[in-house]
Amino acid sequence: MTSPQQTQSLIHFCQRGDLTALRQDILADYRDRIQAGKRTKLTSDERQTLIYWFLESLKGTNNEADIQALCKAEIALLEEGYPKSTIGSDILAKYRHAIEQAVNDGDLPxxxxxxxxxxxxxxxxxxxxETHEHYALTYLKYDQQTYKALRNQTTSINNERQDNLQPVPLHRYLNEIQKLIQTKNKDRLEYKLAIAIAGATGRRHTEVLTKGNFTLTNHPYLLHFEGQQKKKEGEPTSFDILTILPATQVIQAIIQFRKLPAVAKLQNFSSQSNEVKGFNVQVNRMVQKLFQETEIVPVIPGKNYVSVHRLRGVYGAIAVHFFCPEFRHEHRFLQHYLGHVLSEQVAPNSPATPHYFHYYLVDTEGNRLGDKGVKLAEFPLTDQHDYTDKVITPEPEPLNQAQDPQPETEIFEAPLLDFIDHQLQESLKISLSQMFSSGxxxxxxxxxMAVTGRSPGELIKSxxxxxxxxxxxxxxxxxxxxxxxTLKTLISADVVVESVQKLRQHPDAQDLRYQTPSYIDNHCQPYVTQAIRTHLPFNDLDEVIDFYRQTTGDYTVTNESEQSLISDEDQKRLIEIGQQLNLDGEPSQILHGLIEWVQQQLETSSSKTEPFETEDSKPETDKLVRFDWRLVTETLHHQAQTIALLTQQLAKRDINPTQTHPQANNDDYEAQIQQLQGQITQLKQQNDSYEKQFTQLKKQVHDYEQENQKLKKTVKRFETVKKALLGEQLELPIDTDGNNSQTSQKTKPKTTAKTSRKKTRKTRGHKGAAKDKAQKVLDAVTQWNQQHPDQTWAINTCLLETSFGIHRQAAIEFQQEHxxxxxxxHSNSNVSNPRTHNRGKDSQQLKAFVxxxxxx
Structure with missing residues (x-):
């Protein structure tokens, strides 16, 4: 760990222009490696140091001619060890990116x-x-003729690959991707899921790892994707992508993948960082093991191995076979779903798409599968604009049972199931028992839904x-x-009620309970459809609902919008009866008064067989009583219809409390409404307070992240210079008083170390074997750490030299190259300090293993 004094000293060191001396050392090693024919000419740290030196040189160069000469000399230097194709497509891009970043940050005004x-x-x-750019961006590149020649060379290589297409067995490839995406083995799980997701979506591995954002659509084989790599600023990076496995499986794997600790810690690193590059190295090694060594995916001409990027070409062949319309060209079809051409306007074919036509599909007998769009009849492609809401994205639940499943719920079928086939009945009983026990x-x-016929919105919320x-x-x-x-159920009603309560208490359903029932229905549809296909003997939701209705005799609930059970004529007659009885108001109020009056008359009739009459009774009352007895018979005849009317009217009153209703019920409802309004006001106040706190915290986090990124860049630059300048053994000179003579004296050991290193270069013939041995040690220690997570070892110079007899200089160079x-x-093994991690440990067990x- 570099101390603040060492860091400050390093700043002074860089500011004094000693990057030039450091550059000379790097160039000496660079030219030695070229002469020795080594594959690695410059390490990533050395290359970054050269870029730092170039930026510092630009700051002191202030005219076009000098900048042009500087750029020309740098390109010539790179051409000593690299072909123009590598320089033009990779190395210069890193230089130019650093220049653009320095201009944007104000470091290079x-x-x-x-x-x-x-x-x-x-x-x-x-x-x-129109653009405004630094002269370095103008001259630090090849001319158009050179780039054209490089493109022609690339085209020639690609033509050779397209003239020699390689076969891929469709069923074996899909089986391997399916096995990886559903694996329960946690060993190296992050690499397995990265391969599976990249293979199923056709996305680049860095997009899968950190950059990409995937959401479901209403199509079972489409995801909406944002965050495309290799797009210039301002270009669209949001589009639909096809999946060669069901989209619900893929999105589930992505969520699981991003939650893994080894993946989560990489989210803030760029695709060019050593951490992400190290992850990709492991991914490619596993691709070679699973796809190349098993001969599922052949090596294409011009390549030495199968990488995860090659799976993008296999994905393209499968996407065409599954979904490309018969009369549409594969190139035009595929370039859209790869994200190469996103504009709705007429556009030329993308030059990138042909680089993914290197494979063709074969069946189990080795016969070519040339058909296109074999899944279109079942899953037609249309313009997808109705995407799943990105604000609320509850985690989709695994469709398979957990490793420790709960005891299965015992299902008692309703007698309604007795008429169906016995085999289907037993299959449903087993499937429903498993589903009701699912987590x-x-x-x-x-x-x-299968046993009640109700919607997800009704089950989860309303x-x-x-x-x-x-x-x-x-x-x-x-x-x-x-x-x-009443609602008929296909299993015990007690189990249904208990399961509804369990569903509403589920942690992952809580966010949905704040949404509308229609939103819940749309959100759950693709997941429910997949669950039905996985567990039940039906193909989709419509078949499930049809089966329920046929089984229950279409016993559905009457909605308020349906036709009333009492006709308009009977309603009119009820109002006329109310007028004759001096009962005014709504039909429900008339009916209420009528029931009260009928009950009174029935109680009176129990003691008298004649109408009640007093001396003070008026003739009008006698007439009314005699008429009312005639009405009682007619009213009782229509009792079922009038009660239904009352039920509907009361329901409307509940929804619209402004109507006139009996006072006793109004008081109860008004009290409830006031109580609810008070709760709503309190919740709104709490929500406003939380939103303010959240906004403040979000701003603080954003400020800390920006400051952290700046510090990381500074530390990385200083660590790079430190490693290249001082190696691992020398302490950094601390320049506390600015005394040049003191600094000059303390840097003399560096010259001695350099001289000593040059003397040992004569014996480099033995380093090749030593480095091969070091590679085997690295592989063996990796296996040991995976098998003994509580007794891990770090790779450092002491371990390689002392425990395994590898020459010290070879050990140092091996660590730099790898x-x-x-x-x-070290990251996977929780090694925080490689130098001290092995101290105090007995290496005998490790040596016996290695x-x-x-x-x-």
Missing amino acids: LTDNNSHRYTYHKHDTGKQA GYTVLVAAL GTFETSDDPFTLTFSPTGLGAKS QSEIEQL LPLIED
């Missing part, structure tokens, strides 16, 4: 002497545009379900307001 303005025509649209809320929703005297009948209301009706791989090992592997 643009002036009239070091920059210029010019107009150009955009390649894709042909529109004229996944979407699987539970599918089971409840509906009320209560048991009744019939063990297979519920009292149900779709909104919890007003009238309740830095990213070693750092990845040495047989080295000898083999």
Whole structure:
């Protein structure tokens, strides 16, 4: 760990221009490696140091001619060890990115002497545009003729690959991707899921790891994707992508993948960081093992191995086979779903898409599968604009049972199931028992829909379900307001009520309970459909609902919008009766008064067979009483219809409390409404307070993240210079008083170390074997750490030299050349300080484990 004094000293060191001396050391090693024919010419740290030196040189160069000469010399230096294709496509891009970043950050300000303005025509649209750039961006690149020649060379190589397409067995490839995406083995799980997701979506591995954002659509094989790599600023990066496995499985795997600790810690790193590169190295090694060594995916001409990027080409072949319309060209079809051409306007074919036509599919007999769009009849592609809401994204539940499943719920079928086939009855009983015992809320929703016919919105939020005297009948209301009706169930009503309560208490269903029932229905539809296909003998939701209705005799609940049970004529007659009895108001009020009066008359009739009459009775009263007895018979005849009317009117009154109703019921409802309004006001106040706190915290986090990124860049730069300058053994000189003579004296050991290192270069013939041995040690220690997570070892110079007899200089060079791989090992093994991690440990057990592997 670098101390503040060392850091400050390093700042002074860099500011004094000693980057030039450091650059000379790097170039000496660079040219030695070229002469020795080594594959690695410059390490990533050394290359970054050269870029730092170049930026510092630009700051002191303030005219076009000098900048042009500087750029020309740097390109010539790179051409000593690298081909133009590598320089033009990779190395110069890193230089130019650093220059652009320095300009944007203000570290390399643009002036009239070091920059210029010019107009150009955009390649894709042909529109004229103007830009202002540093002369280094103008001259640090090849001319158009060179780039054209490089493109022709690339085209020639790609043509050779397209003229020699490689076969991929479709069933074996899909089986391997399916096995990886559903694996329960946690060993190296992050690499397995990365391969599976990349293979199923056709996305780049860095997009899968950190950059990409995936959401479900209404199509079972489409995801909406944002965060495309290799897009310039301002270009669209949001589009639909096809999946070669069901989208629900893929999105479930993505959520699981992003939650893994080894993946979560990489979210803030760029795709060019050593951490991400180290992760990709491990992914490619596993791809070679699972796909290349098993001969599922062949090596294409011009490549030495199968990488995860090659799976993108296999994905393209499968996407065409599954979904490309018969009369549409594969190139035009595939370039959209790869994200190469996103504009709705007519556009030329993307030059990138042909690089993914390197494979063709074969069946189990080795016969070519040339058909296109074999899944279109079942899953047609249309314009997808209705995406799942991105604000609320509850985690989709696994469709398979957990490793420790709960005891299965015992299912008692209703007598209604007796008429169906016995085999189907037994299959349903087993499937429903498993589904009601599942820990996944979407699987539970599918089971409840199958036995009640109700929607996800009613099950999760709005509906009320209560048991009744019939063990297979519920009292149900779709909104919890007003009238309740009977609802037949295909299993015990007690199990249904208990399962609804379990569903509403599920942690992953809580966010949905704040949404509208229609939103819940749309959100759950793809998950429920997948659960139905996985667990039940039906193909989709419609078949499930049809089966329920046929089984229950279409015993559905009457909605308020349905036609009233009492006709308009009977309503008119009821109003006329009320007028004759001096009963005014709504039909419900008339009916209420009529029932009260009928009850009084029945009580009176129990003691007298003649109409009640007093001396003070008036003739009008006698006439009314005699007429009322005639009305009683007619009223009782229509009693069922009038009660239904009352039920509907009361339900409307519950929804619209402004109407005139009996005062006793109004008081109860007004008290409830006032109580609810008070709760709503309190919740709104709490919500406003939380939103303010959240906004403040979010701003603090954003400020801390920006400051952290700046510190990381500074520390990384200083650590790079430190490693290249001082190695691992020398302490950093601390310049506390600015005394040049003191600094000069303390840097003398560096010259001695350099001289000593040059003397040892004559014996480099033995380093190749030593480094091979070091590689075997690294592989063996990786296996040891995976098998002994509580007794891990770090790779450092002491371990390689002392325990395994590897020459010290070879050990140091090996660690420099395999830095990213070693750092990845340490990260996976929770090694915080490689130098001190092994202290105090007995290496005998490790040596007993490693040495047989080295000898083999």
